[in-house]
Amino acid sequence: MGPVYLRPPQLLCLLGAASFLPPTGSLLCYEATASLFRAVTLHNWQWLLMRSMVCQLREGCEETILLIETETGRGVVGFKGCATALSHPPQISYLISPPGVSIASYSHVCRTYLCNNLTNLEPFVKLKANAPKSIAPSSRSCPTCVGRHDKECLPNSVTTHTCPFTAPTCYSSTLSLQAGALNTSFLLMGCAREHHKLLTDFQRIGSIQVTEILNILEKSHVAGSGPSGSRPSWGILLVLLPAFRT
Ligand SMILES: *[C@@H]1O[C@H](CO)[C@@H](O)[C@H](O)[C@H]1NC(C)=O
Ligand SMILES: *[C@@H]1O[C@H](CO)[C@@H](O)[C@H](O)[C@H]1NC(C)=O
Numbered sequence: 001m002g003p004v005y006l007r008p009p010q011l012l013c014l015l016g017a018a019s020f021l022p023p024t025g026s027l028l029c030y031e032a033t034a035s036l037f038r039a040v041t042l043h044n045w046q047w048l049l050m051r052s053m054v055c056q057l058r059e060g061c062e063e064t065i066l067l068i069e070t071e072t073g074r075g076v077v078g079f080k081g082c083a084t085a086l087s088h089p090p091q092i093s094y095l096i097s098p099p100g101v102s103i104a105s106y107s108h109v110c111r112t113y114l115c116n117n118l119t120n121l122e123p124f125v126k127l128k129a130n131a132p133k134s135i136a137p138s139s140r141s142c143p144t145c146v147g148r149h150d151k152e153c154l155p156n157s158v159t160t161h162t163c164p165f166t167a168p169t170c171y172s173s174t175l176s177l178q179a180g181a182l183n184t185s186f187l188l189m190g191c192a193r194e195h196h197k198l199l200t201d202f203q204r205i206g207s208i209q210v211t212e213i214l215n216i217l218e219k220s221h222v223a224g225s226g227p228s229g230s231r232p233s234w235g236i237l238l239v240l241l242p243a244f245r246t
Contacts, residue, residue: 029061055082064206099134100167134164163191
């Protein structure tokens with residue numbers, strides 16, 4: 001038999017495979033982002049993990065998921081990738097607890113092969129089951145929505161909802177969350193204890209950098225007086241930003 005010649009595509013394959021071999025001591029982690037606001041159900045949400053990445057020496061695998069809920073909808077924003085943080089078991093907690101607008105986080109850093117492998121929202125199910133439930137309503141109603149300014153939360157798709165007694169104030173902000181390839185910006189509005197920044201103590205959640213900009217609510221909503229005019233005006237401060245999703 002003569003010598004075996006590799007045709008260019010085969011050669012490229014070999015070279016490609018070789019360059020994907022991780023250097024010894026570094027870790028392979030799933031790489032993914034999630035940013036979803038429509039039709040998020042706790043039991044059917046699935047994170048497709050199709051990409052992995054080789055980390056730098058000593059880096060670990062991270063997975064961080066935020067579940068953002070209002071009385072009328074929910075959003076999921078997540079990041080998976082390499083991280084320098086120390087390993088820790090999954091931590092699940094409310095950053096902002098219900099009733100009203102709530103934000104729960106799941107965060108996990110580990111250092112074994114593809115260990116950032118959570119694909120569902122099950123960790124949040126138990127957390128929600130133990131969350132306080134407000135029965136008594138207040139006399140205040142607030143525009144309520146979580147989603148992108150140009151999709152789920154267009155002014156005419158925002159609905160008004162009666163606030164719980166313990167969260168009787170209207171809150172509205174634009175949240176921007178950024179980590180690696182994750183770069184998403186969305187509107188969060190609903191009932192809260194007070195209309196001030198909710199996430200001052202959480203400017204970083206895992207690798208996710210948080211920016212919260214309060215929106216100016218219409219005077220009639222804040223004061224709870226008089227009819228609200230013809231068009232809602234909470235569009236003033238809203239910048240349209242694309243949301244990325246894989
Ligand atoms: C996820 O990773 C853990 C290690 O952290 C492993 O024990 C488990 O089997 C993995 N699960 C799946 C579905 O791959
Ligand atoms: C995130 O997106 C915004 C708007 O498109 C852009 O201005 C900003 O530079 C992006 N940030 C990163 C870190 O990519």
